[in-house]
Amino acid sequence: MESEELRNVGLKVTTPRLKILSLLENAKAKHMTAETIYRQLSEGGEVIGLATVYRALAQFEAAGLITRHQFEGGQTVFELERGPHHDHIVCARCGRVEEFYDKVIEDRQREIAEKLGFTLSDHALTLYGECSNGTCTAKNG
């Protein structure tokens, strides 16, 4: 249950936090902006402040429940941290986001950091391109 998750990371179980977590869990889009989360909850009849959404997301991130991504051009998006780590590829035309995990790249990153005298703690990798004409849902061909 979501209450568990909150308790486990030392956060009080409150209605706004539960609503946000469960929206992230159930929404059609896996990667959502703060604004979108706010809007969808508001439309669903919740009374919630945008500041509360931002606050909760920051806390969830600090607690490791969610991750934050900054795709170029776009707003910051958040996604539930479930399953193994992955990186992203974004279609520059239609905005579609696909996920991937590549062990070779992950390992190489660690080696590179080491070679340069760094202790690796995190990384951000995003590929940009255009998805095939068949799948691309761009507004204007």
Added chain:
Amino acid sequence: MESEELRNVGLKVTTPRLKILSLLENAKAKHMTAETIYRQLSEGGEVIGLATVYRALAQFEAAGLITRHQFEGGQTVFELERGPHHDHIVCARCGRVEEFYDKVIEDRQREIAEKLGFTLSDHALTLYGECSNGTCTAKNG
């Protein structure tokens, strides 16, 4: 000469543009924010608007003269596009930025994009970590 560079990409040769290019060329820091460029030029006695700096940087980027990076937490930084492509590793404590190029990672990215049905056009890779105690110049231990 910098005038050449501007002409080559179809931009008029103007004083602000020359000053910005030459600052990027000569400044101690290789990765600079728009604000820093603006401040350093102003301190050097130039009369230049911040909007002009942003405009010029956007044009330089579109023309391929510079690249833009968004390191997490920090402001957008720009750097002259000289020499081969590289990615970055940033120290979370002192902010030091090192550059690296790794053929294995670059090749893998292309393969991954292909496998997912994308035509790769760009990518952003930044590693985060802490540099060794010897080199780290963090404010507070």
Added chain:
DNA sequence: ACTCTACATGAGAATAATTCTCATGTGCAA
């Protein structure tokens, strides 16, 4: 060199995303 025009500029207003402030509300340990 002179002129004309499209493009560039500086200053400040405007926007967008995010964070802060503060008066009020509430989870939960005791």
Added chain:
DNA sequence: TTGCACATGAGAATTATTCTCATGTAGAGT
């Protein structure tokens, strides 16, 4: 239950960036 540390909503404030607009100027054509 009660108390209080923490959470919340609303709106103000901040930050980074872009826009507006009146004026200036690079450089093509004379």
